[in-house]
Amino acid sequence: MKVLIVYAHHEPRSFNAALLERSLAVLASEGHETKVSDLYAMGFNPVATGADFHERRFPERLQYDREQKHAVAHEAFSPDIAREIEKLVWCDMLILQFPLWWFSVPAILKGWLDRVLVSGVAYGNGRRYDTGGLKGRRAMVVTSTAAYATMCEPGGLVGELDVVLWPLQNGTLAYTGFEVLPPVVAYSVNFVDDATREGYVAGYEERLRRLATTRPLDFHALADFGPDWRLKPEVAPRAVGQMRSGVTL
Protein backbone atom coordinates (compact mmCIF):
# COMPACT_ATOMS: atom_id res chain seq x y z
CA MET A 1 0.00 0.00 0.00
CA LYS A 2 0.93 3.62 -0.40
CA VAL A 3 0.67 5.15 3.05
CA LEU A 4 0.53 8.88 3.76
CA ILE A 5 1.09 9.86 7.39
CA VAL A 6 0.02 13.38 8.27
CA TYR A 7 1.80 14.06 11.52
CA ALA A 8 1.20 16.99 13.88
CA HIS A 9 3.47 17.17 16.92
CA HIS A 10 5.64 20.05 18.04
CA GLU A 11 8.36 18.09 19.87
CA PRO A 12 10.88 15.74 18.20
CA ARG A 13 11.67 14.11 21.57
CA SER A 14 8.09 13.05 22.26
CA PHE A 15 6.29 9.72 22.52
CA ASN A 16 4.51 10.65 19.29
CA ALA A 17 7.81 11.18 17.49
CA ALA A 18 9.04 7.78 18.67
CA LEU A 19 5.77 6.22 17.56
CA LEU A 20 6.11 7.79 14.12
CA GLU A 21 9.65 6.48 13.72
CA ARG A 22 8.65 2.93 14.69
CA SER A 23 5.63 3.04 12.40
CA LEU A 24 7.81 3.96 9.42
CA ALA A 25 10.12 1.03 10.16
CA VAL A 26 7.19 -1.40 10.42
CA LEU A 27 5.53 -0.10 7.26
CA ALA A 28 8.82 -0.47 5.35
CA SER A 29 9.31 -4.01 6.64
CA GLU A 30 5.78 -4.87 5.48
CA GLY A 31 6.66 -3.64 1.99
CA HIS A 32 4.52 -0.50 2.04
CA GLU A 33 5.59 2.76 0.44
CA THR A 34 5.34 5.77 2.75
CA LYS A 35 5.23 9.55 2.62
CA VAL A 36 5.09 11.78 5.68
CA SER A 37 3.69 15.28 5.98
CA ASP A 38 5.34 16.43 9.19
CA LEU A 39 3.31 19.61 9.57
CA TYR A 40 5.40 21.29 12.28
CA ALA A 41 8.66 20.48 10.51
CA MET A 42 7.23 21.82 7.25
CA GLY A 43 6.01 25.01 8.91
CA PHE A 44 2.64 24.24 7.36
CA ASN A 45 0.30 27.23 7.21
CA PRO A 46 -3.10 26.18 8.60
CA VAL A 47 -5.03 29.38 7.87
CA ALA A 48 -7.36 29.28 4.84
CA THR A 49 -7.30 32.60 2.96
CA GLY A 50 -7.69 34.02 -0.53
CA ALA A 51 -3.92 33.63 -0.98
CA ASP A 52 -4.54 29.88 -1.32
CA PHE A 53 -5.53 30.50 -4.97
CA HIS A 54 -3.35 32.24 -7.53
CA GLU A 55 -6.40 32.84 -9.69
CA ARG A 56 -9.88 33.56 -8.38
CA ARG A 57 -13.28 32.92 -9.89
CA PHE A 58 -14.95 35.35 -7.46
CA PRO A 59 -12.26 37.91 -6.66
CA GLU A 60 -14.72 40.33 -5.03
CA ARG A 61 -15.83 38.03 -2.20
CA LEU A 62 -14.05 34.92 -0.96
CA GLN A 63 -16.26 31.84 -1.05
CA TYR A 64 -13.68 29.31 -0.04
CA ASP A 65 -15.24 26.03 -1.19
CA ARG A 66 -16.35 27.47 -4.54
CA GLU A 67 -12.81 28.73 -5.15
CA GLN A 68 -11.49 25.26 -4.30
CA LYS A 69 -13.70 23.74 -6.98
CA HIS A 70 -12.54 26.35 -9.47
CA ALA A 71 -8.90 25.84 -8.49
CA VAL A 72 -9.16 22.09 -9.13
CA ALA A 73 -10.27 22.76 -12.70
CA HIS A 74 -7.69 25.50 -13.27
CA GLU A 75 -4.72 24.22 -11.23
CA ALA A 76 -4.88 27.44 -9.26
CA PHE A 77 -3.86 26.22 -5.78
CA SER A 78 -0.89 27.69 -3.95
CA PRO A 79 2.09 25.30 -4.16
CA ASP A 80 1.85 24.10 -0.54
CA ILE A 81 -1.76 22.97 -1.05
CA ALA A 82 -1.07 21.47 -4.49
CA ARG A 83 1.75 19.34 -3.04
CA GLU A 84 -0.49 17.99 -0.26
CA ILE A 85 -3.36 17.20 -2.62
CA GLU A 86 -0.90 15.26 -4.76
CA LYS A 87 0.15 13.14 -1.76
CA LEU A 88 -3.47 12.65 -0.72
CA VAL A 89 -4.53 11.38 -4.12
CA TRP A 90 -1.39 9.21 -4.31
CA CYS A 91 -2.12 7.30 -1.10
CA ASP A 92 -4.21 4.17 -0.51
CA MET A 93 -4.04 4.69 3.24
CA LEU A 94 -4.11 7.93 5.21
CA ILE A 95 -2.92 7.99 8.81
CA LEU A 96 -3.56 11.11 10.90
CA GLN A 97 -1.22 11.07 13.91
CA PHE A 98 -1.56 13.77 16.55
CA PRO A 99 -2.00 14.47 20.25
CA LEU A 100 -5.69 15.01 21.11
CA TRP A 101 -6.04 18.70 22.00
CA TRP A 102 -9.43 19.82 23.25
CA PHE A 103 -10.76 16.44 22.09
CA SER A 104 -9.90 17.26 18.51
CA VAL A 105 -6.88 17.76 16.25
CA PRO A 106 -4.27 20.49 16.88
CA ALA A 107 -4.87 23.66 14.84
CA ILE A 108 -2.04 22.89 12.42
CA LEU A 109 -3.74 19.61 11.45
CA LYS A 110 -7.20 21.19 11.34
CA GLY A 111 -5.74 23.61 8.81
CA TRP A 112 -4.46 20.70 6.72
CA LEU A 113 -8.02 19.31 6.62
CA ASP A 114 -9.51 22.76 5.90
CA ARG A 115 -7.10 23.52 3.04
CA VAL A 116 -6.27 20.12 1.50
CA LEU A 117 -9.57 18.18 1.54
CA VAL A 118 -10.83 20.37 -1.25
CA SER A 119 -14.21 20.52 -2.92
CA GLY A 120 -13.86 18.97 -6.35
CA VAL A 121 -11.44 16.30 -5.15
CA ALA A 122 -12.48 15.04 -1.70
CA TYR A 123 -16.19 15.70 -2.22
CA GLY A 124 -18.55 17.75 -4.36
CA ASN A 125 -21.49 17.36 -6.73
CA GLY A 126 -23.22 15.16 -4.17
CA ARG A 127 -20.29 12.76 -3.82
CA ARG A 128 -19.86 11.90 -0.15
CA TYR A 129 -19.62 8.97 2.22
CA ASP A 130 -19.43 5.77 0.13
CA THR A 131 -19.53 7.91 -3.02
CA GLY A 132 -16.96 10.42 -1.69
CA GLY A 133 -14.11 11.66 -3.82
CA LEU A 134 -11.50 9.63 -1.93
CA LYS A 135 -13.33 6.30 -2.00
CA GLY A 136 -11.21 3.20 -2.39
CA ARG A 137 -8.88 4.50 0.29
CA ARG A 138 -8.61 3.70 3.99
CA ALA A 139 -7.88 6.07 6.84
CA MET A 140 -7.00 5.75 10.53
CA VAL A 141 -6.70 8.08 13.49
CA VAL A 142 -3.66 7.56 15.74
CA THR A 143 -3.73 9.76 18.80
CA SER A 144 -2.45 10.25 22.33
CA THR A 145 -4.30 11.84 25.20
CA ALA A 146 -3.87 12.75 28.84
CA ALA A 147 -7.34 11.28 29.48
CA TYR A 148 -7.68 7.84 31.03
CA ALA A 149 -9.35 5.10 28.99
CA THR A 150 -12.33 4.89 31.35
CA MET A 151 -13.04 8.60 30.78
CA CYS A 152 -13.70 7.77 27.11
CA GLU A 153 -16.03 4.85 27.72
CA PRO A 154 -19.83 5.10 27.72
CA GLY A 155 -20.65 7.02 30.89
CA GLY A 156 -17.09 8.34 31.06
CA LEU A 157 -16.16 11.89 32.01
CA VAL A 158 -15.32 13.14 28.52
CA GLY A 159 -17.79 10.91 26.70
CA GLU A 160 -17.57 7.92 24.44
CA LEU A 161 -14.61 7.86 22.12
CA ASP A 162 -16.80 7.39 19.05
CA VAL A 163 -18.74 10.53 20.01
CA VAL A 164 -15.55 12.51 20.68
CA LEU A 165 -14.10 11.48 17.32
CA TRP A 166 -17.39 11.71 15.39
CA PRO A 167 -16.68 15.02 13.58
CA LEU A 168 -13.31 13.69 12.43
CA GLN A 169 -14.10 10.04 11.71
CA ASN A 170 -17.61 10.45 10.33
CA GLY A 171 -17.83 14.12 9.38
CA THR A 172 -14.45 14.31 7.67
CA LEU A 173 -12.90 10.92 6.82
CA ALA A 174 -16.02 8.87 6.09
CA TYR A 175 -17.63 11.94 4.49
CA THR A 176 -14.88 12.14 1.88
CA GLY A 177 -15.12 8.44 1.08
CA PHE A 178 -12.49 6.81 3.27
CA GLU A 179 -13.08 3.48 4.93
CA VAL A 180 -12.20 4.41 8.50
CA LEU A 181 -10.32 1.84 10.58
CA PRO A 182 -10.81 1.77 14.36
CA PRO A 183 -8.63 4.43 16.00
CA VAL A 184 -5.38 3.73 17.82
CA VAL A 185 -5.30 5.61 21.13
CA ALA A 186 -2.50 5.94 23.70
CA TYR A 187 -4.35 6.92 26.88
CA SER A 188 -2.91 8.97 29.74
CA VAL A 189 0.40 8.76 27.97
CA ASN A 190 2.23 11.12 30.33
CA PHE A 191 1.15 9.23 33.43
CA VAL A 192 1.73 5.57 32.57
CA ASP A 193 4.90 3.54 33.05
CA ASP A 194 7.35 2.54 30.33
CA ALA A 195 5.89 -0.96 30.01
CA THR A 196 2.44 0.46 29.26
CA ARG A 197 3.93 2.84 26.71
CA GLU A 198 5.77 -0.06 25.08
CA GLY A 199 2.44 -1.86 25.00
CA TYR A 200 0.95 1.05 23.07
CA VAL A 201 3.78 0.85 20.54
CA ALA A 202 3.43 -2.93 20.18
CA GLY A 203 -0.34 -2.59 19.75
CA TYR A 204 0.14 0.00 17.03
CA GLU A 205 2.70 -2.18 15.25
CA GLU A 206 0.23 -5.04 15.25
CA ARG A 207 -2.43 -2.74 13.78
CA LEU A 208 0.00 -1.59 11.08
CA ARG A 209 0.58 -5.20 10.05
CA ARG A 210 -3.15 -5.63 9.47
CA LEU A 211 -3.90 -2.37 7.66
CA ALA A 212 -5.30 -4.03 4.57
CA THR A 213 -7.47 -6.56 6.38
CA THR A 214 -8.80 -4.71 9.45
CA ARG A 215 -12.56 -4.32 9.39
CA PRO A 216 -13.50 -0.64 9.09
CA LEU A 217 -15.94 1.16 11.34
CA ASP A 218 -19.54 1.01 10.30
CA PHE A 219 -20.84 4.32 8.96
CA HIS A 220 -23.98 4.60 6.90
CA ALA A 221 -23.92 4.58 3.11
CA LEU A 222 -25.49 7.50 1.26
CA ALA A 223 -28.26 5.21 -0.02
CA ASP A 224 -29.39 4.63 3.59
CA PHE A 225 -30.77 8.19 3.65
CA GLY A 226 -33.97 9.47 2.11
CA PRO A 227 -34.56 12.69 0.18
CA ASP A 228 -34.87 14.56 3.51
CA TRP A 229 -31.31 13.41 4.40
CA ARG A 230 -32.58 11.32 7.29
CA LEU A 231 -32.20 7.57 7.55
CA LYS A 232 -34.93 5.78 5.66
CA PRO A 233 -37.53 4.32 8.04
CA GLU A 234 -36.46 0.78 7.19
CA VAL A 235 -32.79 1.41 8.05
CA ALA A 236 -31.75 0.78 11.66
CA PRO A 237 -29.29 3.41 12.94
CA ARG A 238 -25.88 1.83 13.43
CA ALA A 239 -23.52 4.77 14.04
CA VAL A 240 -23.68 6.89 17.18
CA GLY A 241 -24.43 10.19 15.46
CA GLN A 242 -27.53 8.80 13.84
CA MET A 243 -29.01 7.34 17.00
CA ARG A 244 -31.71 9.19 18.84
CA SER A 245 -30.12 10.30 22.08
CA GLY A 246 -33.21 11.64 23.74
CA VAL A 247 -31.29 14.82 24.45
CA THR A 248 -33.01 18.03 23.44
CA LEU A 249 -30.87 21.04 22.67
Add this chain to the structure above:
Amino acid sequence: MKVLIVYAHHEPRSFNAALLERSLAVLASEGHETKVSDLYAMGFNPVATGADFHERRFPERLQYDREQKHAVAHEAFSPDIAREIEKLVWCDMLILQFPLWWFSVPAILKGWLDRVLVSGVAYGNGRRYDTGGLKGRRAMVVTSTAAYATMCEPGGLVGELDVVLWPLQNGTLAYTGFEVLPPVVAYSVNFVDDATREGYVAGYEERLRRLATTRPLDFHALADFGPDWRLKPEVAPRAVGQMRSGVTL
Protein backbone atom coordinates in the same frame (compact mmCIF):
# COMPACT_ATOMS: atom_id res chain seq x y z
CA MET B 1 -22.56 41.60 30.98
CA LYS B 2 -19.07 41.74 29.56
CA VAL B 3 -19.22 39.86 26.27
CA LEU B 4 -16.18 38.58 24.38
CA ILE B 5 -16.85 37.51 20.79
CA VAL B 6 -14.14 35.38 19.23
CA TYR B 7 -14.83 35.61 15.54
CA ALA B 8 -13.26 33.52 12.78
CA HIS B 9 -14.28 34.38 9.24
CA HIS B 10 -12.06 35.23 6.30
CA GLU B 11 -14.47 37.45 4.34
CA PRO B 12 -15.70 40.91 5.49
CA ARG B 13 -18.58 40.75 2.96
CA SER B 14 -20.04 37.54 4.35
CA PHE B 15 -23.25 36.62 6.16
CA ASN B 16 -21.11 35.99 9.24
CA ALA B 17 -19.66 39.50 9.09
CA ALA B 18 -23.17 40.97 8.84
CA LEU B 19 -24.27 38.81 11.76
CA LEU B 20 -21.33 40.02 13.85
CA GLU B 21 -22.15 43.65 13.11
CA ARG B 22 -25.80 43.22 14.05
CA SER B 23 -24.89 41.35 17.23
CA LEU B 24 -22.64 44.19 18.38
CA ALA B 25 -25.46 46.68 17.85
CA VAL B 26 -27.93 44.54 19.80
CA LEU B 27 -25.48 43.92 22.64
CA ALA B 28 -24.79 47.66 22.92
CA SER B 29 -28.50 48.46 22.94
CA GLU B 30 -28.97 45.93 25.74
CA GLY B 31 -26.32 47.71 27.78
CA HIS B 32 -23.65 45.03 27.52
CA GLU B 33 -19.96 45.81 27.16
CA THR B 34 -18.26 44.01 24.27
CA LYS B 35 -14.82 43.06 23.03
CA VAL B 36 -14.14 41.27 19.75
CA SER B 37 -11.21 39.07 18.82
CA ASP B 38 -11.48 39.10 15.03
CA LEU B 39 -8.90 36.37 14.44
CA TYR B 40 -8.46 36.85 10.68
CA ALA B 41 -8.22 40.63 11.01
CA MET B 42 -5.68 40.23 13.83
CA GLY B 43 -3.61 37.76 11.80
CA PHE B 44 -3.84 35.50 14.84
CA ASN B 45 -1.23 32.74 14.87
CA PRO B 46 -2.97 29.41 15.60
CA VAL B 47 0.10 27.18 15.86
CA ALA B 48 1.20 26.24 19.39
CA THR B 49 5.01 26.21 19.68
CA GLY B 50 7.78 26.81 22.19
CA ALA B 51 7.86 30.44 21.08
CA ASP B 52 4.59 30.90 22.99
CA PHE B 53 6.67 31.22 26.19
CA HIS B 54 9.49 33.71 26.69
CA GLU B 55 10.77 31.63 29.57
CA ARG B 56 10.67 27.85 29.76
CA ARG B 57 10.55 25.49 32.72
CA PHE B 58 11.57 22.52 30.55
CA PRO B 59 13.68 24.03 27.76
CA GLU B 60 15.00 20.64 26.61
CA ARG B 61 11.64 19.14 25.64
CA LEU B 62 8.43 21.03 24.97
CA GLN B 63 5.57 19.81 27.16
CA TYR B 64 2.99 22.35 26.14
CA ASP B 65 0.45 22.16 28.97
CA ARG B 66 3.13 22.07 31.67
CA GLU B 67 4.74 25.16 30.18
CA GLN B 68 1.34 26.87 30.18
CA LYS B 69 1.00 26.22 33.89
CA HIS B 70 4.51 27.58 34.47
CA ALA B 71 3.83 30.60 32.27
CA VAL B 72 0.72 31.50 34.30
CA ALA B 73 2.80 31.66 37.46
CA HIS B 74 5.68 33.54 35.79
CA GLU B 75 3.81 35.75 33.30
CA ALA B 76 5.83 34.11 30.56
CA PHE B 77 3.29 34.04 27.72
CA SER B 78 3.97 35.68 24.38
CA PRO B 79 2.09 39.00 24.13
CA ASP B 80 -0.58 37.72 21.70
CA ILE B 81 -1.58 34.95 24.12
CA ALA B 82 -1.39 37.20 27.19
CA ARG B 83 -3.77 39.69 25.55
CA GLU B 84 -6.32 36.98 24.75
CA ILE B 85 -6.17 35.47 28.24
CA GLU B 86 -6.84 38.93 29.64
CA LYS B 87 -9.98 39.27 27.49
CA LEU B 88 -11.08 35.75 28.40
CA VAL B 89 -10.81 36.35 32.12
CA TRP B 90 -12.49 39.75 31.71
CA CYS B 91 -15.64 38.38 30.11
CA ASP B 92 -18.84 37.02 31.69
CA MET B 93 -19.99 35.67 28.35
CA LEU B 94 -17.95 34.11 25.55
CA ILE B 95 -19.38 33.82 22.06
CA LEU B 96 -17.54 31.74 19.48
CA GLN B 97 -18.74 32.73 16.00
CA PHE B 98 -17.48 30.80 12.99
CA PRO B 99 -18.49 28.88 9.88
CA LEU B 100 -18.61 25.13 10.58
CA TRP B 101 -15.70 23.61 8.63
CA TRP B 102 -15.43 19.83 8.68
CA PHE B 103 -18.04 19.88 11.45
CA SER B 104 -15.69 21.77 13.71
CA VAL B 105 -14.07 25.19 14.07
CA PRO B 106 -11.75 26.66 11.41
CA ALA B 107 -8.05 26.12 12.19
CA ILE B 108 -7.52 29.74 13.22
CA LEU B 109 -10.14 29.36 15.97
CA LYS B 110 -8.88 25.91 16.98
CA GLY B 111 -5.53 27.58 17.53
CA TRP B 112 -7.14 30.19 19.76
CA LEU B 113 -8.56 27.37 21.89
CA ASP B 114 -5.23 25.48 21.88
CA ARG B 115 -3.16 28.51 22.88
CA VAL B 116 -5.51 30.63 25.04
CA LEU B 117 -7.47 28.12 27.17
CA VAL B 118 -4.34 27.51 29.20
CA SER B 119 -3.69 25.05 31.98
CA GLY B 120 -3.56 27.00 35.19
CA VAL B 121 -6.36 29.36 34.16
CA ALA B 122 -9.04 27.46 32.24
CA TYR B 123 -8.45 24.15 34.04
CA GLY B 124 -5.81 22.35 36.06
CA ASN B 125 -5.30 20.67 39.45
CA GLY B 126 -8.49 18.70 38.92
CA ARG B 127 -10.64 21.76 38.23
CA ARG B 128 -12.97 21.00 35.35
CA TYR B 129 -16.62 21.03 34.39
CA ASP B 130 -18.57 22.73 37.19
CA THR B 131 -15.28 23.31 39.04
CA GLY B 132 -13.46 24.52 35.90
CA GLY B 133 -11.25 27.58 35.95
CA LEU B 134 -13.75 29.70 34.00
CA LYS B 135 -16.81 28.89 36.08
CA GLY B 136 -19.31 31.66 36.64
CA ARG B 137 -19.16 32.46 32.94
CA ARG B 138 -21.48 31.52 30.09
CA ALA B 139 -20.54 30.55 26.54
CA MET B 140 -22.38 30.06 23.26
CA VAL B 141 -21.56 28.68 19.83
CA VAL B 142 -22.84 30.71 16.85
CA THR B 143 -22.19 28.99 13.56
CA SER B 144 -23.22 28.71 9.93
CA THR B 145 -23.16 25.62 7.79
CA ALA B 146 -23.91 24.43 4.28
CA ALA B 147 -25.71 21.43 5.82
CA TYR B 148 -29.50 21.37 5.96
CA ALA B 149 -31.17 21.28 9.37
CA THR B 150 -32.54 17.78 8.81
CA MET B 151 -29.00 16.48 8.22
CA CYS B 152 -28.19 17.42 11.82
CA GLU B 153 -31.22 15.80 13.43
CA PRO B 154 -31.24 12.33 14.97
CA GLY B 155 -30.91 9.97 12.03
CA GLY B 156 -29.59 12.80 9.86
CA LEU B 157 -26.78 12.45 7.36
CA VAL B 158 -24.07 14.19 9.38
CA GLY B 159 -25.43 13.18 12.78
CA GLU B 160 -27.13 14.91 15.65
CA LEU B 161 -25.99 18.44 16.28
CA ASP B 162 -25.19 17.71 19.93
CA VAL B 163 -22.90 14.87 18.82
CA VAL B 164 -21.25 17.02 16.16
CA LEU B 165 -20.61 19.82 18.67
CA TRP B 166 -19.75 17.52 21.60
CA PRO B 167 -15.95 18.03 21.54
CA LEU B 168 -16.46 21.81 21.52
CA GLN B 169 -19.47 22.23 23.79
CA ASN B 170 -18.70 19.49 26.30
CA GLY B 171 -15.01 18.77 25.83
CA THR B 172 -13.88 22.39 25.68
CA LEU B 173 -16.47 24.91 26.95
CA ALA B 174 -18.18 22.86 29.67
CA TYR B 175 -14.82 21.27 30.56
CA THR B 176 -13.34 24.66 31.42
CA GLY B 177 -16.33 25.62 33.56
CA PHE B 178 -18.60 27.56 31.21
CA GLU B 179 -22.35 27.21 31.34
CA VAL B 180 -23.02 26.46 27.67
CA LEU B 181 -26.11 27.99 26.10
CA PRO B 182 -27.84 26.17 23.23
CA PRO B 183 -26.04 26.88 19.96
CA VAL B 184 -27.28 29.30 17.31
CA VAL B 185 -27.03 27.71 13.87
CA ALA B 186 -27.70 29.18 10.43
CA TYR B 187 -28.31 26.12 8.26
CA SER B 188 -27.63 25.86 4.52
CA VAL B 189 -26.84 29.54 4.62
CA ASN B 190 -25.65 29.76 1.01
CA PHE B 191 -28.76 28.09 -0.37
CA VAL B 192 -31.63 29.80 1.45
CA ASP B 193 -33.48 32.96 0.42
CA ASP B 194 -33.04 36.40 1.95
CA ALA B 195 -36.14 36.04 4.13
CA THR B 196 -34.73 32.89 5.73
CA ARG B 197 -31.39 34.58 6.28
CA GLU B 198 -33.20 37.54 7.89
CA GLY B 199 -34.97 34.99 10.09
CA TYR B 200 -31.60 33.68 11.25
CA VAL B 201 -30.51 37.20 12.15
CA ALA B 202 -33.77 37.91 14.00
CA GLY B 203 -33.50 34.61 15.87
CA TYR B 204 -29.96 35.43 16.94
CA GLU B 205 -31.01 38.92 18.07
CA GLU B 206 -33.70 37.36 20.22
CA ARG B 207 -31.17 34.97 21.74
CA LEU B 208 -28.81 37.88 22.46
CA ARG B 209 -31.58 39.64 24.38
CA ARG B 210 -31.93 36.61 26.66
CA LEU B 211 -28.25 35.83 27.25
CA ALA B 212 -28.47 36.10 31.01
CA THR B 213 -31.67 34.08 31.40
CA THR B 214 -31.42 31.32 28.78
CA ARG B 215 -31.27 27.88 30.34
CA PRO B 216 -27.89 26.27 29.63
CA LEU B 217 -27.37 22.81 28.17
CA ASP B 218 -27.29 20.00 30.65
CA PHE B 219 -23.81 18.55 31.10
CA HIS B 220 -22.83 16.43 34.06
CA ALA B 221 -21.19 17.88 37.16
CA LEU B 222 -17.87 16.47 38.29
CA ALA B 223 -19.53 14.98 41.39
CA ASP B 224 -21.68 12.78 39.12
CA PHE B 225 -18.58 10.68 38.35
CA GLY B 226 -16.96 8.06 40.54
CA PRO B 227 -13.25 7.48 41.19
CA ASP B 228 -13.03 5.53 37.90
CA TRP B 229 -14.26 8.68 36.05
CA ARG B 230 -17.46 6.97 35.01
CA LEU B 231 -20.92 8.10 36.00
CA LYS B 232 -21.86 6.76 39.41
CA PRO B 233 -24.37 3.90 39.13
CA GLU B 234 -27.12 6.00 40.67
CA VAL B 235 -26.71 8.83 38.13
CA ALA B 236 -28.79 8.59 34.96
CA PRO B 237 -26.84 9.69 31.86
CA ARG B 238 -28.27 12.95 30.55
CA ALA B 239 -25.78 14.15 27.93
CA VAL B 240 -25.25 12.35 24.65
CA GLY B 241 -21.58 11.52 25.17
CA GLN B 242 -22.29 9.66 28.35
CA MET B 243 -25.05 7.51 26.94
CA ARG B 244 -24.38 3.97 25.93
CA SER B 245 -24.72 3.96 22.18
CA GLY B 246 -24.41 0.26 21.65
CA VAL B 247 -21.75 0.98 19.06
CA THR B 248 -18.54 -0.97 19.45
CA LEU B 249 -15.36 0.50 18.06
